[in-house]
Structures are given as C-alpha cells and as structure tokens.
Amino acid sequence: MSEALLDVEDLKVTFAGRGRDVHAVNGVSYRVRAGQTLAIVGESGSGKTVSCRAVVGLLPPSAVVTGSARFRGTQLIGLSDDQMRQYRGADIAMVFQDPARSLNPTMRVGSQIAEAVRAHRHVTKPEAREQVIELLRLVQIPLPERRYLEYPHQLSGGMRQRVMIAMALACRPRLLIADEATTALDVTTQAQIMELLLDLQAGLGMALMLISHDLGLAASYADEVIVMYAGRIVEQAPAARLFTSVRMPYTQALFEAIPRLERPAHSPLPVIGGRPPDLAALPAGCSFAPRCRGAQDDCRRAAPPLAEHEPGHRWACWHPCENVADAFGEPGRPVPRGNGDTA
Amino acid sequence: MAVAEGPEPGAQTGRARRVLGSPSLRLAGRRLLAAILVLWGVTFLTYVVMNLLPGDAAQELLGANATPAEVHQLEVQLHLNEPFWVRYGQWLGDAFHGSLGTSVVNGENVTTILGTRLPVTAELLLYAFVGSIAFGVAVAVLGSRRPNGVADRLSMIVSMTGLSIAPYVLALVLIYLFAVRLPWFPAIGYTSLTADPFQNIRSLTLPAVAIGFPLFSIYTRLLRADIVEQMQREDYIVTARAKGVPPWRVLLRHALPNSLFGLITLVALNLGALVGAVAIIEPIFSLPGVGAILIQSINDHDVPVVEGIVVFFGAVVVVANLLADLLYTALDPRIRYERAAS
Amino acid sequence: MSALLPDLLAPGDPADAKREPRARARAGWARALRLWGPAGFLVLMLAACFGWPNIYPVPNPVRGSVLQAGLPPLSPGHIFGTDPVGNDVFSRILYGGQISFEVGFGVTAIGLVVGGLLGMAAGYWGGAADTIISRLLDVLIAFPALVLALAIAEGLGPSEVHVIWALSVFSIPAVGRIARGATLALRGQTFILAARLSGTRGWRVIVRHVIPNIAPQLMTFSLLGIGVAIILEGALSFLGLGIPLPEASWGSMIAQGQQTLSASPDLVLIPSAFLFATVLSLNLLGDALRERWGVR
Numbered sequence: 001m002s003e004a005l006l007d008v009e010d011l012k013v014t015f016a017g018r019g020r021d022v023h024a025v026n027g028v029s030y031r032v033r034a035g036q037t038l039a040i041v042g043e044s045g046s047g048k049t050v051s052c053r054a055v056v057g058l059l060p061p062s063a064v065v066t067g068s069a070r071f072r073g074t075q076l077i078g079l080s081d082d083q084m085r086q087y088r089g090a091d092i093a094m095v096f097q098d099p100a101r102s103l104n105p106t107m108r109v110g111s112q113i114a115e116a117v118r119a120h121r122h123v124t125k126p127e128a129r130e131q132v133i134e135l136l137r138l139v140q141i142p143l144p145e146r147r148y149l150e151y152p153h154q155l156s157g158g159m160r161q162r163v164m165i166a167m168a169l170a171c172r173p174r175l176l177i178a179d180e181a182t183t184a185l186d187v188t189t190q191a192q193i194m195e196l197l198l199d200l201q202a203g204l205g206m207a208l209m210l211i212s213h214d215l216g217l218a219a220s221y222a223d224e225v226i227v228m229y230a231g232r233i234v235e236q237a238p239a240a241r242l243f244t245s246v247r248m249p250y251t252q253a254l255f256e257a258i259p260r261l262e263r264p265a266h267s268p269l270p271v272i273g274g275r276p277p278d279l280a281a282l283p284a285g286c287s288f289a290p291r292c293r294g295a296q297d298d299c300r301r302a303a304p305p306l307a308e309h310e311p312g313h314r315w316a317c318w319h320p321c322e323n324v325a326d327a328f329g330e331p332g333r334p335v336p337r338g339n340g341d342t343a
Numbered sequence: 344m345a346v347a348e349g350p351e352p353g354a355q356t357g358r359a360r361r362v363l364g365s366p367s368l369r370l371a372g373r374r375l376l377a378a379i380l381v382l383w384g385v386t387f388l389t390y391v392v393m394n395l396l397p398g399d400a401a402q403e404l405l406g407a408n409a410t411p412a413e414v415h416q417l418e419v420q421l422h423l424n425e426p427f428w429v430r431y432g433q434w435l436g437d438a439f440h441g442s443l444g445t446s447v448v449n450g451e452n453v454t455t456i457l458g459t460r461l462p463v464t465a466e467l468l469l470y471a472f473v474g475s476i477a478f479g480v481a482v483a484v485l486g487s488r489r490p491n492g493v494a495d496r497l498s499m500i501v502s503m504t505g506l507s508i509a510p511y512v513l514a515l516v517l518i519y520l521f522a523v524r525l526p527w528f529p530a531i532g533y534t535s536l537t538a539d540p541f542q543n544i545r546s547l548t549l550p551a552v553a554i555g556f557p558l559f560s561i562y563t564r565l566l567r568a569d570i571v572e573q574m575q576r577e578d579y580i581v582t583a584r585a586k587g588v589p590p591w592r593v594l595l596r597h598a599l600p601n602s603l604f605g606l607i608t609l610v611a612l613n614l615g616a617l618v619g620a621v622a623i624i625e626p627i628f629s630l631p632g633v634g635a636i637l638i639q640s641i642n643d644h645d646v647p648v649v650e651g652i653v654v655f656f657g658a659v660v661v662v663a664n665l666l667a668d669l670l671y672t673a674l675d676p677r678i679r680y681e682r683a684a685s
Numbered sequence: 686m687s688a689l690l691p692d693l694l695a696p697g698d699p700a701d702a703k704r705e706p707r708a709r710a711r712a713g714w715a716r717a718l719r720l721w722g723p724a725g726f727l728v729l730m731l732a733a734c735f736g737w738p739n740i741y742p743v744p745n746p747v748r749g750s751v752l753q754a755g756l757p758p759l760s761p762g763h764i765f766g767t768d769p770v771g772n773d774v775f776s777r778i779l780y781g782g783q784i785s786f787e788v789g790f791g792v793t794a795i796g797l798v799v800g801g802l803l804g805m806a807a808g809y810w811g812g813a814a815d816t817i818i819s820r821l822l823d824v825l826i827a828f829p830a831l832v833l834a835l836a837i838a839e840g841l842g843p844s845e846v847h848v849i850w851a852l853s854v855f856s857i858p859a860v861g862r863i864a865r866g867a868t869l870a871l872r873g874q875t876f877i878l879a880a881r882l883s884g885t886r887g888w889r890v891i892v893r894h895v896i897p898n899i900a901p902q903l904m905t906f907s908l909l910g911i912g913v914a915i916i917l918e919g920a921l922s923f924l925g926l927g928i929p930l931p932e933a934s935w936g937s938m939i940a941q942g943q944q945t946l947s948a949s950p951d952l953v954l955i956p957s958a959f960l961f962a963t964v965l966s967l968n969l970l971g972d973a974l975r976e977r978w979g980v981r
Contacts, residue, residue: 058584060575081590089587096585101578105677106600119587151676167586377820384824392836503972506909507965509916511923511936512957515943519954523947612862615826622835623920627943638924641835660826 004031004070005175005207006055006092011067011077013047013054013231020280024050026231027067029306032175032207037198039210039218039239041254042228045276048211051228052177056092057084071175090120093168097180099160103152109163110148116170135166139196158189162196169200176201177209182217194221215254219243227251230277230287233306237313247313247320250288286318294319374668378661385657386438386650390431393646404448404643421447434650443654444647448640453651457633461655463533464621464632470547471555476610479562486563487570488594498563505560510620514553514627521549531629550628554620558613565609569602570594577601603674611660611667618656720973723966730963734782744773747931758951765955768941770931774952777933778959784845784934785915785963791849792914793907796856801903803857804864805891809872819865825858834917835926843929852917856910863906867899901978908971912964919960935960 013025025047032038042048053059055069055076069076071092076084088094096102104112113135114128123131129148136144139162152160161181168176178197182190198221201208210222218225218239225242227235227250235248246252256270274291277283283290285300292299299318306316404417417423422430437444443453482502486495508516522530528549534542574580574594583593621634629635633652640648672678737743744763754771756763765774807818834851841847871877871894880890921927922936930937935956942952 056585058581085587085589087587088585094582094585096578096582098578102582104579104583104597104601106675107597115583115588116586119589153677164582167582170586381820381823384820388824388833392833395836503965503968507912507968508961509919509957509964511920512939512953512960515939515946515953516957519946519950612826619834619920623924638835638926 003033005034005036005072006032007068007070008051008055009068009070011051011054011069012065013050013059014064016062016064017280022279023282024063024231024279025054026282028228028231028233030226030233030236032209034174034207035201035205037201037208037210037221037223039212039222039225040228041212041215041218041225043213043276045230045279046228047231047279048228049179052094052179052209052211056088056094056177057081058088058094085119089116089168089173090171091173092175092177093171093173094177094179095161095164095168095181098184099157099164100152100184102164103160105152107151108148109150109152109155113163113167113170116167120171131170132166135169136163138169138200139163139166141166157185158192161185161189161193165193165196165200169204172204173206175207175209177211179211180213181210183212183214190217215251216258227254230282231279232287232316233314234288234317235315236306237315241313245313247309247315248317249292249294249319249321252321253293286316294321374665378665382654382657382661386435386654387431389650389653390427390434390646393641393644393649394427423447434647438654443651446645446648448643448645448648453647456636456648457651457655460631460633460636463535463630464625464634466536466543467547467550467554467625467630467632468617468621470551471558474551475555475558475562479559479566479606482559483563483566483570484594484599487567487574487598488590490571495567498567502560502563505556506564508557510553510557511623511627513556514550514624517549517553518627531627533628533630546628546630550624550630553624553627554617561609561613562606566602566606569605570598573598573602600674604671607667607670611664614660614663615656618652716973716976719969720977723969723973726962726966727970730782730959730966731786734779734786738776738779743776743779745776747772747933755949757949758955766949766951768938768952769945772931772933774938774955777938778935778956781933781935781938781956782959782963784928784932785918785960788845788849788852788918789911789915792852792856792917793910795849795853796860796910797903797907799853800857800860801864804861804866805868805895805899807861808865808868809887809891809895815865818861822858822861822865825854826862834921835924843926845928848918848921848927851921852914855917856914859910860903860907864899864903867902868895871895871898901975905971905975905978908967908974912967912971915960915964915967 008031009029011025011028012023015022015024028047028051030038040048040052050059050063054063054065055071057076057079059065065077067077071087076087103109110129110132113132114125117123117128117131132148133144136147141147141159141162147155147159147163152163155163164181176197181197182193185193194217197208200206210218212218215225215227219242222239225237225239226233227248229250235242235246235251237245242251246255250272253270253272257272259269272291277287277290283300284303285298286292286295286303289295289299296319304316304318306314308314309320422433434444441454443457445452446456482498486492486498489495517528518530521527529546530549533546536543577598580593580597583597584590588597618634618637621632622637623634624630625632625634626638633655636648637652639645640652751771753763753767754769756767758764758766758774760766763773763775765778767773768777803818803822807815807822833854837847837851837854841850877890877894880894885893918927918934919936919939922934923940925937925940927936928934930941938956939953939960942950942954942956946953
C-alpha cells in the first residue's frame with residue numbers, strides 16, 4: 001500500500017462573478033498513488049478541469065479555493081505563486097487540449113521545450129538543446145534536430161501534442177496531468193498518443209491523471225476511474241470494476257451513450273436528457289435528480305453522500321443500479337483491455 | 344508507430360525555406376505596387392482639391408485691388424491658364440524627373456524649400472514618435488503586470504488625460520507652465536542640431552511632448568488591453584505558467600510579442616494625422632518646419648509647395664505601412680512559412 | 686479550455702478578486718459611477734449650452750462693449766470675465782459649446798452612416814467591392830486629411846456646415862475600417878453562414894445579423910470619434926479656418942487667448958478646461974459602455 005503521491009481532501013472552488021457565485025467544485029476528495037493512472041471523467045462543467053487546475057494554482061485570481069491538496073506531504077493550496085512555481089513543470093506537469101492554441105505561435109518549438117527545462121534547472125543553452133532533442137526522441141518525433149527549429153503551425157496536430165508531452169516531461173515529473181489531451185485529435189492519433197503516454201509512464205514511473213469526457217478512453221487506459229458531476233464525485237472505482245458493475249445511474253447513462261457497432265443500424269443514440277445544472281444555483285437534493293431515470297422523492301430532498309459501499313468502489317446515490325450486470329446491461333461480457341487488475 | 348508526420352525527410356531545410364520565400368516576394372511586389380498607386384492617388388487628389396478651390400495664386404499674389412487684366416497677365420506668366428490635365432501632367436512628369444517645381448509665391452525651388460524645412464519637421468516627428476512608442480510600450484508592460492493595480496490605474500488616468508486633451512491646448516498649457524512660469528524650455532524658436540545639440544533638444548522638447556503625449560496615450564491603452572487579453576484568454580499562456588515560467592518572462596517573452604500586431608497597425612495608421620498635428624504645433628512654437636508653411640501655402644494657392652509637402656507625408660505614410668507589413672512578417676512566423684502537411 | 690473560464694468572469698473585468706459582499710458592492714457603485722458620472726456631466730453641458738441661453742438671459746456673445754474689454758473672471762455680471770473685444774466669456778463658452786456639440790455629432794453621424802455602410806459592404810461582399818473601397822479608404826487615410834479639411838474649409842468659406850463636411854473626411858475612413866474589420870470577423874462565424882445558406886438576401890443578412898452585432902463596437906468607437914471631432918473643430922477654428930469670428934467657438938477663443946497667455950492665461954485656460962472636460966467625459970463614457978457591453 002504505497003503512500004499517496006497526491007492527496008486531495010474536500011477541495012472546493014468558487015468563482016466570484018457579477019452578483020452570483022459559481023460553485024465549480026463542491027468537495028472533491030481522492031488519492032493518486034505513484035505510478036498509478038487515474039481518470040477523471042465528466043461532462044463540460046462537471047468541474048474536472050477546474051479541480052485539477054486548482055491543485056496547481058492555475059486558476060484566475062477570482063477563484064476561491066478551499067480544502068487540502070497534499071503533494072508528497074506538502075500542502076499546495078494557499079502557496080504563493082512563487083512557491084507553486086517550484087512544482088509546476090517540475091514535479092507536477094500538465095498537458096492540455098488543443099495544442100494549436102496551447103503552444104506559443106511565435107516561438108520555435110525547441111525554444112518552448114527548452115524553456116521548460118531552464119525554468120527549473122541551471123543549464124546552458126547548448127545543454128538545454130541537447131536535453132530537448134532527447135525529449136523529442138523520447139516522444140517519438142522523427143528528425144528531432146529539424147523539428148527543434150520549427151514553429152508550431154508547421155507541425156501536425158499529433159506532433160504538436162507530442163511536443164506538449166515533451167515539454168511536460170522536461171523535468172521528469174512525478175505526476176502528469178493530461179487535461180483532455182487527446183480530445184482534439186482524430187481517433188487514430190488519439191490511440192497513438194495514449195499508447196505513448198502509457199509507455200512513458202511505465203518507463204518513467206510517473207503517475208498519470210487522465211481528464212476526459214470520454215468514458216471509453218478512461219475505462220481502456222486507467223487503473224481507477226472517478227466520475228464527476230456538477231462539481232462532485234458521484235462514482236469512483238477501479239476501471240474494470242466500474243465496467244462490470246456500474247452503480248450510479250449517471251455513469252450507466254454515460255456508458256450507454258457511447259456509440260457501439262453492435263447496436264442495430266439506425267437505432268437512436270441514447271442521450272442523457274436535460275442539461276447540466278447551473279453551477280451558481282445548485283438544486284438542494286442530488287444534482288443529477290432532474291435528469292435521472294430512477295429519481296425518486298428522497299433524491300430531490302437530500303444530496304446523497306459519497307461513500308464506499310463496496311470495497312474500492314464508492315458512489316453517491318440513494319438508489320443505485322440494482323442488477324450487477326455490466327455497463328452494457330449484458331451479463332458475462334469480457335472486460336476490454338485495460339491496465340487495472342481485473343475485478 | 345513512428346509515422347512520418349509532416350514534410351518528407353528528403354526535403355532540405357534551408358533551400359526549402361528559400362523556395363517558400365518567393366511567394367512572399369511576389370506578395371511584397373504586389374504591396375509595393377499598391378503603395379505606389381496609393382501615393383499617386385494622394386497627389387492626384389491633392390491637385391484636384393487645390394484646383395477646386397475658388398481663386399488662384401495669381402489672385403492671391405496681386406491682392407484684391409488688382410484688375411482682371413493684371414491677374415490674367417500673371418496667370419499666363421505662371422502657366423496658370425492652361426487646362427488642369429496639362430498642368431497636372433507637367434507636374435507629374437517633372438516629379439518623375441526629380442523636380443518638384445517652383446513656388447508660385449516666391450519662385451524658389453520647392454525642393455530647396457523642403458530641403459531646409461524638412462529636417463526640422465523630421466527631427467520633431469522622430470522625437471515625438473520614438474518617445475511616444477518607448478513610453479507607450481514601457482507603461483503598458485508595467486501596467487499589465489498587475490491589471491487594475493496601482494501602476495495600471497495610474498497609467499490609465501494619465502493616458503485618459505492624453506486622449507482627451509487637444510494638442511494645441513496641451514502646447515499652450517506646456518508653454519504656460521514650463522516656459523512662462525518655469526523657465527525650463529524656450530517658448531518659441533528653434534536651434535539646429537549642428538549649431539547646438541543641447542539647445543536643439545530643448546527647443547524641440549515641448550513641441551514633441553505636445554505631439555507625442557496624445558500618441559503615447561493611444562498606444563499605451565491599446566497595447567495594455569492587448570497584453571491583458573493575451574494573458575487572460577490565451578491557452579499558450581496557461582501552458583507557459585504550467586511549465587513554471589516566471590511571471591515577467593511570461594509577460595515579456597510570450598504575451599508581448601503576440602500583442603504587438605495591434606500596436607503596429609495603429610502606429611502606421613496614425614502617421615497620416617501627424618501632418619495635421621505638425622501644421623498646428625509648429626506655428627505655435629515658431630519652428631521653421633514644413634508644417635509652418637503648409638497652411639500659408641494653401642491660403643496662397645501655392646500648389647507646388649502644397650503638393651511637395653503632401654508627397655513627402657504621403658510617402659512617409661506609405662513607407663510606414665510597408666514597414667508595418669514587414670514587421671508583421673518578421674514577428675509572425677505563420678506568415679513567413681507556409682503550413683506543413685495536415 | 687480557457688473558453689470555459691472566461692464565461693464565469695464578467696466581460697471586461699480583469700481577473701481581480703472581489704469576494705466579500707462589501708467590496709463587491711463598492712465595485713458595483715464604482716462601475717455605475719463610471720457610466721453615469723460622465724453621462725451626467727454631458728447631459729449637464731448639453732442642457733447648459735442649448736438650454737440656458739433660451740431660459741435665462743445671458744450677455745450677448747458677440748456684441749460686447751469695448752468699454753468692458755479685458756475684465757478678469759468673477760467680475761460683476763461677467764462670471765468668466767470678458768475677452769479683449771468686450772464679449773462675455775461665459776456666454777461665449779455656452780454658444781461655443783453649441784457649435785462643438787453640433788459639429789461633433791454631425792461629423793460622427795456622417796461617419797457612421799457613410800463609413801459604416803462602405804465598411805460593411807466591403808467586409809461582407811469582399812472581392813472587387815472590397816478592393817475598391819479599401820483602396821479608397823487607404824487613400825483617404827494616407828492623405829493628409831487636414832489639408833483636405835483646410836482646403837474645403839478655406840475654399841468653401843468658413844461656416845459650420847462646411848466644417849462638418851470637411852471633418853467627415855476623417856470620420857468616414859476611420860469608421861469604415863472598423864466596420865470592415867468587424868464585418869470580416871463576423872462573416873467567418875457560423876450563424877452568418879447559416880443565414881446565407883438559408884437563402885436570406887445580402888442586405889437582409891446585413892441588417893438583421895451584421896448590424897446588431899457590430900453596433901456596440903461602432904457605437905463605442907463613435908463616442909470617441911465625437912471627442913476627436915470636437916477637438917478637430919477646435920483646431921480648425923484655432924487656425925482661423927473654422928467658425929469665423931466674431932462667432933464663438935472654443936477653438937478660436939483659445940487662439941485669441943494665445944496672445945495674452947502670460948498676462949491673462951484664463952482666456953486660454955477657461956475654454957481649454959471646458960474642451961478638455963467635455964472630451965474627457967465622452968471618452969470615459971465610451972470606456973464605460975465598452976465595459977458594460979463587453980466590446981473588445
């Protein structure tokens with residue numbers, strides 16, 4: 001039982017807006033262990049991105065962050081920007097979505113990666129260049145010496161994302177947060193990048209946090225999956241367990257919404273009706289109740305707490321899914337390839 | 344798995360770029376042509392306007408008491424009775440040969456007139472220009488470090504004042520405060536650079552501030568807004584911060600270069616207004632520049648002189664716009680290099 | 686991903702924390718003051734310049750008696766004193782203000798209509814129309830418009846209407862460029878494409894979609910333009926080519942006062958102060974509106 005690399009406890013983030021406060025994150029707790037892959041899944045507005053940025057202090061000054069986030073024992077919440085910068089890019093690194101906009105268009109790719117190196121280490125320019133070329137090789141970019149001199153717009157989307165990964169790995173981080181890192185890529189490139197991330201993780205022994213709206217991605221590549229809704233965790237389990245025994249109706253609905261080849265042609269895609277709640281005016285009871293198929297009166301009255309009802313499996317629901325069949329409602333279906341231990 | 348994404352490995356770096364350079368060469372050629380066209384348009388428009396004005400130079404020279412016969416005689420002498428197109432054609436032809444004609448009023452060579460007066464105006468404009476941009480950038484950077492902080496609010500107040508004050512008002516206020524009340528600067532007069540550099544700067548400071556302060560205000564406001572927008576809205580800024588880059592470097596190395604485009608456009612755009620500013624400021628300070636004679640020349644219908652001045656300023660604006668385009672290309676590699684595959 | 690966060694921030698608000706209710710209330714008051722302060726001053730000025738002389742008798746601005754020339758401010762009957770010819774400065778300020786506002790609004794209105802139409806046409810239809818209009822605007826911008834303005838004012842004879850036409854040479858290309866840029870930016874957006882695909886005719890699209898969307902930008906720009914026009918009218922009058930003496934204009938008053946700058950600076954400072962305050966209010970109002978409407 002390894003000690004937690006990142007220990008988040010009751011994290012809350014509120015944005016002060018004009019006349020109304022937006023409660024983006026409402027009490028989130030989880031642990032990431034060294035070498036582990038944790039996926040955080042949710043719709044837009046679920047708070048998944050905000051909670052991760054809160055941990056590294058990348059939110060605008062209008063955000064109020066409370067709670068605890070301990071990285072190897074050190075409390076990160078409340079650190080000054082200067083103190084936080086010691087960790088950012090060094091121990092904790094991030095990869096973002098849409099590398100077209102996440103890279104400085106007027107700066108050469110090599111310089112941008114070198115900047116990541118030189119922000120934390122005293123190396124000369126030639127030494128930095130050497131390290132950058134090595135990093136480019138590590139992320140499997142061909143002809144790294146040439147790529148070093150190029151600008152972001154000269155690279156394809158997949159290559160740009162590899163550059164972002166190289167930048168993140170510059171100082172051998174212990175924790176890599178991939179915020180929708182593959183969302184803007186086509187499916188083939190997506191798979192390539194994910195494979196790359198996993199190879200790197202294994203090679204460098206770092207923990208990986210995958211943030212995504214794609215539950216299929218999470219289930220395929222993560223050890224453990226957290227499902228967030230309206231700023232709260234609603235279900236958490238090892239990936240395989242989640243896949244075989246879904247409890248939270250929201251999670252089940254997410255699974256059902258994944259398009260599958262096995263369905264008959266032209267059958268309508270199941271969607272979750274309604275819209276995500278207004279984070280400035282959350283309902284009193286369970287946040288998902290207005291859209292939940294199995295919602296009952298007590299759901300609307302009081303919000304169910306997140307509790308570990310089964311070992312390793314937490315959920316927050318008064319009336320979880322009864323049958324323990326897998327997410328697709330079919331018993332005995334083989335579990336797809338993943339990194340976690342099978343339930 | 345290492346699929347070759349991007350240009351084929353066979354292509355060579357330097358040569359590929361040089362080959363890619365030629366479309367931009369063609370583009371530069373087109374821009375130059377457009378610039379010349381604009382310059383021609385300016386001279387033509389000026390000629391038209393000057394000719395549409397009632398009366399003419401002969402009338403002005405001889406005054407109200409002249410008989411029509413006397414006026415006509417002078418007109419013939421000055422070739423003013425020839426049709427519009429002939430006169431314009433002659434002027435244009437002369438101009439291509441480098442001659443800008445002679446002043447109708449005093450017979451002097453326009454080139455000579457410009458030659459003595461242009462250096463004064465040029466120095467004044469350079470002084471104002473450099474000062475306004477240097478201060479503009481510096482103040483914008485200082486303010487955007489902490490939006491709505493003390494430095495920022497202060498700079499907003501100062502720049503708002505600069506935007507709202509008329510140059511001629513500012514000139515008079517400056518004279519009153521710093522020449523009359525406090526004898527730090529001369530109220531009028533000009534000392535040339537070769538005669539006495541220190542006095543030269545002294546005599547040009549108040550006029551340069553009168554012209555430069557409103558410019559500085561516009562520049563700093565725009566740049567500050569652009570920088571703040573980059574810092575708050577752009578993803579690559581978040582990436583830079585996530586890497587652990589120190590805040591000043593994020594501002595100067597990432598946000599600032601990407602914020603300069605608006606400023607460059609604005610500077611080039613504002614140059615046309617400078618001729619007006621000069622025409623008003625130079626007489627107030629009795630500086631012997633081109634602005635000082637512009638209004639008088641219009642009044643006198645001294646078309647060659649007016650044309651000469653207009654050509655000069657028109658060329659300045661055109662050249663500045665070309666330079667601005669060049670700067671864009673230099674700053675934004677997306678314009679410089681064509682996109683790679685995918 | 687940054688697209689997520691700015692929606693949570695008020696537009697135009699630099700990201701500083703205003704968390705406690707008291708601080709936020711203060712910020713709300715400050716914001717309201719920034720809008721209504723300048724607006725109130727402008728209304729006051731307009732009322733004073735256009736209303737006061739009709740309600741309450743003021744000394745004639747142009748037929749002052751030489752016997753009363755050169756009185757200092759706060760003299761009995763002449764709160765701002767008199768000018769070298771004996772005219773009451775206060776009433777000249779009021780009547781000069783009328784001129785300033787009329788010219789300012791007139792020039793801006795012409796700029797908005799003509800420049801706006803040209804710019805929108807160039808931006809929306811592109812192609813040949815764009816090239817022609819853009820070149821035309823380029824020439825107007827490169828052209829020392831002051832020369833044109835001076836020439837018009839001088840040639841047609843100084844009068845208020847001629848000044849308005851002369852200054853429109855500035856406002857038309859300025860608005861035209863902004864309108865063209867804004868229209869181009871808008872054209873790329875999906876809903877415009879949807880409108881065009883649905884078969885809506887060009888002018889309809891412009892009226893129903895383009896104008897409402899670029900209007901805030903054009904309006905705030907034009908507010909600044911009114912200030913510029915007022916300053917330029919002052920410049921023309923300062924040079925003697927605007928509103929002719931003895932009629933009152935802030936610019937000519939300043940020019941007149943130049944001669945006695947050392948001895949009695951108030952002849953320059955008083956009209957300068959009004960000119961400054963008016964333009965400042967226009968600029969502040971433009972800024973406040975830009976903040977409220979979320980214009981870039």
